[in-house]
Amino acid sequence: MWTQWMNAAATNAESSAMAATPLKPYAHQTTAVYGAMLPQPLLRFLLADEPGTGKTIMAGLYLREMQRLGLIKRAIIVCPANLATKWVDDFQRLLGGGLRQLTSATVREDALNSNDLWVVSLELAAVNPAVQDAIRPDKAGWDLVVFDEAHRLTPTAAGFHQVGRLLAKNTPRALLMTATPHRGKEWLFRHLLHLVDPEIYPDPGSDPNVELSALRPGPIHFLRRMKEDLVDYDGTTRLFKGRTAHNHSVPLRASRARLHDPAANAAEMVRRVATSFGDTFNASRAARRRSYIRDAEQYNAALERDGLSMPTLRQLQARRIPLRLVVGAVISEDAAPDTLPAAIATAQSARHISVNPWRDAAQDAMTARRMVGHLLARGLISQTFATLAAEDGLTADDVNVLVADFGLERRSVCDPDGRLTPLWRALLIVHTLTRPHIFVEAKRFIRSDRGFGQVRDERYAGFLGVLIDLPWRAVKPDTTDVARRAWRNGGALTPEVFQNWTPVVGSPESVRLLADDGDHNAVTTLMVLAGTALMADAVLTRDTGSKVDDGRVPYRATPPALLSPWAATAHGRRQAQTVLETFDPTKAGGTGEGRSVQADYTYLHVDPQGQPIPDGAALQTLREGHLFEQADPDRSAKERRKLRAAQAATAGRTQSREDRNEQRRIDLLDNLGQAVSTVKNLITEAADFPNPLKEHPMGSRADWQEVRENVRALEDLLIDVRPPAEPHPGRTPDADRTQT
Structure with missing residues (x-):
């Protein structure tokens, strides 16, 4: 009955999706959509027509028809990065629009539910854990997934294959499209068919050399037509000219022939590719920068000379420049087998990040992610911890493993939904990545990755900071950059953190009471948790002279130089308890001191007994200067007196x-x-x-x-009093003060 209904709908153009669009499909496109695809209520299909036959049109027409019938609401299209804008343009031009491109910003802004039709690049979905988590069918609720250039989903590209399995196996309808489904390898072909319908086509396994008989899928799952067979509606007029094919033997040089030798093993291939690309990847940092600037200048000149649009310019830049940004790909014969693929995947995804300034924080974030992958490959951290560091969606079993590994109490470190709280996630990252054997290898990798001569402890903290702020960076945008500068100034990595200590679990008050009794583990735990919260809300900032000059703080100190004596005092520990009880990772916070920061809550300034200090009719808000006074009251009073004396001496000037x-x-x-x-x-x-x-x-x-x-x-x-259109730049002695 379903098939008869669909056949009847196909013959009535006025009731089809075609009636509402300027699209006039060819006969073979109509046959595929209305004859082969729509008659299946839960479509699992591999469309393998030759290139140029309009597979994009067929997929779009099928999607629109299913929407019109009310059978599909939400759909996602996965395609190579260079085709994403083409999909959006084709939908706008031929199919009524409504298709939007999904980027990392879409996920960061939690905007996935603002539209029903999305297209995402395969490269971005493969390398960005946040994007991959957001598009999971159980979260996004897709009714249909469409894969363009589906031959790229085979196990030879592990990241792409993972995306294919994630979406295809858990979405009720899947449409795969490729002009090269087989490529002469039955093993690859069967893996594609397994994505089409796992119940009909079993997994062929991980061995590509296994003997497999030729499989011919039926019309329910597969359609392939050659151009020579395609005719117009009259049944006789050919849509494409005839062609003939001949084989020609072309001799290869010995060096090239070895690359095509199927007997070559994976390690040998990595060595050869490493030798080929070694000069590019192992160039000095200065040489890479010079090359980047030279290419950027050429493309910018082309923008003016040839009238290129900015999207076109970015596509051109993404073809060459990002390879030189993969500064961590130090390739050698003893490099890990995944080094080069990881570098290339990073370069392929650069199109999605190239629209933003390549700032220190962005470079730190990329290096930090690669550092975690390197430590995992070396067996220094567990897969569960790597998932934690990537904020990749810990399962309940993962949380149980972490709780057991660190000897934690689940109810004290997890929220009511069973998820690890962001502050405890931060503490586990700090504790793990400061263990001596991990710390030494991590710093060695960073030196190699960024071309640094050395990595001081305070600079190392910056790479932890960009991992730690993942849970709240989207809701604390006004303070995230300030916090990252504080982490690059040492963050919460005090000397005690690098010693032998164990996190102490409990309520903020119980941990504080243990710290008051002299438990150094409790003191360090309290200091790291509260210090992280204070930096996240920009109450504790990097060390600058201007903070002393304008009276915000009484003396200069880096964050770790302040946190250590602060947590050593009873007053400071009382304040730390209040901070932990107040911190909210789902809201913007801060004091607003010296800048206009959006704050949905503030911390109370408490006395040595932990009681809030009144300020007129309200309660006094905690300021950065209060932390200094709690850490060293005598020095603070002395420095305040000196400042007042200096101000009095200059008052008459x-x-x-x-x-x-x-x-x-x-x-x-x-x-x-x-x-x-x-x-x-x-x-x-x-x-x-x-x-x-x-x-x-x-x-x-x-x-x-x-x-x-x-x-x-x-x-x-x-x-x-409005200034003219071109004002003289004002003085900005401190970037933190001018944060808006």
Whole structure:
């Protein structure tokens, strides 16, 4: 009955998806969609027509028809990176649009549910764990997956094959398209068919040399047509000209012939490829940079000379420049077998990251991921820990393994859903990657990967920071860059962290009580957890002289130089307990001091007994200067006195108008930040009006109107003092202060 229904729909153009689009398909396209594919309610199909026959059109027409019938809502198309924009353009031009390209930004912004039709590049899905996790069928709810150039999903490319198995096996409908399904190797062909329908075509195994008989799939699962056989609707007019093929023998040089020798083993092939690419990958950092700049200048000149669009320019750049950005691919004969494939996969994915500035944090993130893979390949860390570091979605069994390995108490380190809390994830990363044997090998890899002469402990911390902030970087965008600079300044890697210690599990209060009793394990645990939270919310920042100059802190100290004495004092440990009880990885936080930071919560400043310190009608907010005072009260008081004396000595000196205006701007921003915070507090209070709150937080309508008129008057004054269109750049002695 289903087949008869579909055949009837195919004969009625007015009721088909074609009626609503400018698309006029050829006869063979209509036959494939309405004759072979639509009659199957749960399609599992390999479309293998020759190149140029319009497989993209057939897939799009099938998708649109199934949408029209209400049988498909959400679908994803997986294709090579260079075809993703073509899919979007073809849908827009011929099939009514609605197809969007999925990028890492889509996942980062949690926008996958904002649209039903997506196209993602195979390379991005293979190398980006966050993207791969987001497109899992059990999370995304796909009704159909379409693979373009499906021959790339075979086990010879492990990352691509993993994506194929993830999506094809767990989505009710799968359409694979390739013009080269067999390629002369039955083993590869059977692996493709296994993705099409695992119940009908069993897994052929991992041995490519196994003897397999030729398999001829039936029309339910497979369709392949040659151009010579395709005719128009009249049944006689050929769509393509005839052709003839001849074989010609071409002699190969001995060096080339060895590359095609099937007897060559994998290790020999790696050695040969390493020799071929060695000069490129092993060039000095300076040479790679010079080459990158030279190529970039050429492409930028082409942008003006040839009128190229920016997307076209980025595609051109991605073909050459990213290979030189794979600075970690130090290839040698004794290199790990996966070194070169990992480097090439990184280069292939560069198109998706090349639109962003190649900043230190981006380079650190790439190096940190490769460092974890290197440590895993060397057997220094477990697969479970590698999954943890990559934020790749730990299963319940993975969490159980971690809890057992570290001797943790599950209820203290997991949230109500059984997931490891972000702060405890951070502590496990710090503890594991600072063990001596792992630490030495990790630093050796970073030196090789980045071309550094040496990697100091504080710089090493920066590579941990970009792994640690994965769970909250999307919800704390205003403070993430500030936090990363703090980690590159040493982060939470105090001298105690590199010693022999064991994480102590328990509530913040119980850990603090153990620390008060002199348990050094508890002190270190408390320090790492609270220090990570304070940096994540930009309360603890990198060491800069300007913080002392403007009075934010009494003396200079790097984050680890402050955290160590801070956690050694009873007052500091009380404050650390409050920080751990307040930290929220799902909200933006910070003090807002010296910059306009969006803060949904703040930390309270507590006294040595742990009680919040009042500040007028409210409670005092924890500032960075308070941490210094808690760490060393005597030194803080001494330095404050010296600063006041210096200020008094210079009070009589003439201050330039520029300096006065700069201070006014700083004061204005601080006052505006406090005003915004006050309004947010009033909004929160308004939720309880009229019950239980009897009086509205803003008072009467007249009171509210008075505030509103003052705000409008301020806006008018700001327009009067607006700078010209091309202002002179202002002084920015500290990047943290100008964060907006």
